[in-house]
Amino acid sequence: MFVGCLIPALHLAAGAFGVVGVSLGADPVKLILHTTGTWTLRLLAATLLMTPLRNLTGSLAWLRLRRMLGLYVFFYALLHFSTYLFLDQDGKLSAIWHDIVKRPYITLGFLGLLLLIPLAITSTAKAQRRLGRGWTRLHRLVYVVAGLGVWHYWWLVKKDIRPPLAYAAIFAALLGYRWALRLRRQHRTDRGSAPNGLEQPVELAQQRLGIVPADARIGDRNPVLERG
Amino acid sequence: MNTRKRLIKSWADAVPAAPSDITPEQRFVSRRTLLAGGLGLAALQSLGSFESEAFGQTAPNLQALAFKQNAALSVKEPPNSYQDITTYNNYYEFGTDKSDPAENAQKLRTRPWTVTVGGEAEVTGSFALDDILRTNPLEERIYRLRCVEAWSMVVPWVGFPLAGLLQQFKPTSKAKYVEFKSLYDPKQMPGQRSGVLEWPYVEGLRIDEAMHPLTLMVVGLYGKVLPNQNGAPLRLIVPWKYGFKGIKAIVGIKFVERMPHTTWAGSNPSEYGFFANVNPAVDHPRWSQASERRIGSGSIFASRIPTLPFNGYADQVAGLYSGMDLRRNF
Numbered sequence: 001m002f003v004g005c006l007i008p009a010l011h012l013a014a015g016a017f018g019v020v021g022v023s024l025g026a027d028p029v030k031l032i033l034h035t036t037g038t039w040t041l042r043l044l045a046a047t048l049l050m051t052p053l054r055n056l057t058g059s060l061a062w063l064r065l066r067r068m069l070g071l072y073v074f075f076y077a078l079l080h081f082s083t084y085l086f087l088d089q090d091g092k093l094s095a096i097w098h099d100i101v102k103r104p105y106i107t108l109g110f111l112g113l114l115l116l117i118p119l120a121i122t123s124t125a126k127a128q129r130r131l132g133r134g135w136t137r138l139h140r141l142v143y144v145v146a147g148l149g150v151w152h153y154w155w156l157v158k159k160d161i162r163p164p165l166a167y168a169a170i171f172a173a174l175l176g177y178r179w180a181l182r183l184r185r186q187h188r189t190d191r192g193s194a195p196n197g198l199e200q201p202v203e204l205a206q207q208r209l210g211i212v213p214a215d216a217r218i219g220d221r222n223p224v225l226e227r228g
Numbered sequence: 229m230n231t232r233k234r235l236i237k238s239w240a241d242a243v244p245a246a247p248s249d250i251t252p253e254q255r256f257v258s259r260r261t262l263l264a265g266g267l268g269l270a271a272l273q274s275l276g277s278f279e280s281e282a283f284g285q286t287a288p289n290l291q292a293l294a295f296k297q298n299a300a301l302s303v304k305e306p307p308n309s310y311q312d313i314t315t316y317n318n319y320y321e322f323g324t325d326k327s328d329p330a331e332n333a334q335k336l337r338t339r340p341w342t343v344t345v346g347g348e349a350e351v352t353g354s355f356a357l358d359d360i361l362r363t364n365p366l367e368e369r370i371y372r373l374r375c376v377e378a379w380s381m382v383v384p385w386v387g388f389p390l391a392g393l394l395q396q397f398k399p400t401s402k403a404k405y406v407e408f409k410s411l412y413d414p415k416q417m418p419g420q421r422s423g424v425l426e427w428p429y430v431e432g433l434r435i436d437e438a439m440h441p442l443t444l445m446v447v448g449l450y451g452k453v454l455p456n457q458n459g460a461p462l463r464l465i466v467p468w469k470y471g472f473k474g475i476k477a478i479v480g481i482k483f484v485e486r487m488p489h490t491t492w493a494g495s496n497p498s499e500y501g502f503f504a505n506v507n508p509a510v511d512h513p514r515w516s517q518a519s520e521r522r523i524g525s526g527s528i529f530a531s532r533i534p535t536l537p538f539n540g541y542a543d544q545v546a547g548l549y550s551g552m553d554l555r556r557n558f
Contacts, residue, residue: 016528026316026326027379028528029521088521090531105514155514158377159495160324160424 001065005072008039009079029087036080041149041167043073048146048174055181067123070142074120077113105155112148115141146171290452295366295386301442302370303540308381308524310450316523317457318375319476320425321410321417328419329457336416336477338461347407347483350398357461361447363396364388368451369444374506374539376470380520385465386448391439399435399483406438407431407488408464409480425491431464431475432488432502436548442467442541445478468541470504501558505549506539510558 012032015024024031050066089095099106119139122128128135150171154164307313319329341357366386374380394406412428414420420427437443444465447454454460459476466473472492492500499513508518519532538545549557 024528026312026523027521030379032528087528088532099516103515159320 002068005043005069008035009076012036029083032083033080033088036076036083037153038163040073040076040080041146041153043069043076044142044146044149045167045170045174047073047142048171052174052177071120071123074116077116081110081113105152108148108155109152112145112152115145115148119145143175146175290455292452293366293386293448295368295448295451298367298369302368302384303372303382305370305372305382307370307384307450312524313381313383313449314455314457316381318377318471319419319457319459321419321427321429321477322457323419324424330455332418333456336456336460338456341461341479343462343479343481345397345481348400348402348485349483350400351396360393361388364393364445366448368448371442371444371465371467372539372541373465373467373471373474374520374535376472376500376504376512376517378515378517378520378535379523380533380539381523384450385444385446386451386454387444387446387465389441390443390445390464391441393445394438394481394483397481397483402485403483404435405484405487406433406435407480407482407484408433408475408478409482410475411477411479425495428479429475429491430488430494431473431490432484433466433473434487434548435483437466440545440548442544468506468538468545470506472500473504503549503554503557505554505558506535507537507554507558508535509537510555 011022012024012035014022016028016032047066047069050062050069054060054062085091085093085096089099096106100110101107119141122131122135122138131138150164150168153167154161157164315330316326317329318326319333322329322332339357342354343357343360344354346352366388368384368386370382370384372380373383408431410429411417412420414427433443444467446459446463446465447461449455449458454463459474462478463476464474464478487502490500490502492504493502506517511517517535520535521532522530536542
């Protein structure tokens with residue numbers, strides 16, 4: 001999985017440095033921008049898929065994957081921005097500042113990147129422990145980032161909005177799932193069947209009895225905090 | 229310049245001339261050479277010579293054309309490779325990806341081809357393209373091409389001045405604009421099944437723009453018949469305007485009194501105008517037009533280049549727009 005996520009970046013690097021058989025086509029910078037951008041969005045969708053999968057399968061393994069995927073989102077977003085800064089605009093900070101301020105779609109993209117920074121910094125287990133409940137609230141920013149990413153894509157496309165529309169639909173589904181879950185949790189809390197608002201009574205029981213799940217590892221996230 | 233002409237002649241002699249329609253054999257040949265020549269192609273690509281272009285990257289069955297070179301109206305910059313020009317195209321009738329037209333345009337039948345001429349002119353009717361070509365001798369012109377998306381190329385077109393063609397129809401004084409219409413045939417043009425643009429593609433020019441010596445009706449590329457993905461069999465090129473003004477697969481020419489409604493301006497009037505003159509001072513609402521990326525610059529580290537007013541043709545065309553507010557009439 002770790003290597004798998006690197007493949008798109010390696011392919012671009014191979015093309016950029018003239019490895020035989022790999023071509024980036026007539027407009028390589030544009031292709032690199034496009035590829036790094038779409039992989040940011042795809043990996044973001046994958047990241048958001050982890051909690052639903054955890055809920056469906058009950059396995060915490062998905063959550064461990066989630067951190068790695070999330071950091072890859074940041075990686076590709078950084079690559080995307082660096083390509084824009086260095087390859088497209090020759091590293092001219094004044095030029096890109098002008099773009100960020102004047103071109104709305106670039107403003108949105110830059111904002112999305114900025115919001116990913118605190119998420120990347122607090123991705124460690126240590127940070128999660130320090131922040132406690134605040135960690136979950138902070139990391140809800142990922143929903144904002146998803147929205148900004150899709151909007152950024154939508155706004156830069158000349159006419160064919162079908163690709164950004166597809167990503168919008170995927171994120172809507174992933175976010176809609178969480179919203180439905182939240183409504184259900186609210187409903188259960190009102191009825192008093194899950195006092196902590198946890199939707200998995202097994203975890204609640206384990207937590208109260210001090211039982212650690214069999215596949216827990218040191219550095220694992222605390223399931224109580226994993227509201228998703 | 230003379231060297232290239234000699235190369236064309238010997239290459240055309242080496243490859244037997246065939247009907248201008250692309251046959252299935254050509255597809256077989258290029259697939260085979262693609263499979264076999266991975267390493268060789270990469271090496272030859274860097275030579276940038278005609279030999280590399282001939283090596284599986286052109287369509288050997290495209291007919292060679294007879295033409296004169298017009299150095300006076302050509303730029304001195306080296307043209308882009310045949311590979312780049314024929315595989316990086318905006319031609320939504322065949323799909324919206326840059327690689328779609330090269331893949332999907334091969335089904336288009338380019339003969340027999342009729343151009344219907346109508347409107348405010350003494351001579352109107354339907355004319356076979358081959359008859360039009362008999363009375364309009366060809367020239368090669370190397371022009372800059374600037375896309376509204378902020379990339380550009382240098383292309384060696386082969387064609388004839390639009391002015392000469394239009395004079396043959398004797399437009400009346402009521403003809404203030406010329407409207408062009410492209411083919412509508414979703415069976416041959418799969419992209420027309422989507423509503424990404426309104427079909428058929430329509431473009432237009434003011435009569436003085438149409439009569440300008442730079443405005444070219446194009447039928448060829450690099451000395452041979454124009455490939456389908458570049459607008460075969462007949463397309464317009466107006467080098468001082470954004471590329472979308474260069475309507476492809478032209479089937480209709482109409483002399484009209486009022487400014488035509490053009491496809492891109494109709495799809496998004498705040499972003500695409502009728503005049504579409506290349507202008508670094510007037511940005512697209514969503515991106516800057518002050519610079520462009522020159523395709524085929526070599527490495528990915530090549531810088532963007534500043535965009536020139538009227539795509540570098542200001543001396544020849546700026547006079548057409550004196551007194552006009554080019555920000556309003558974009």
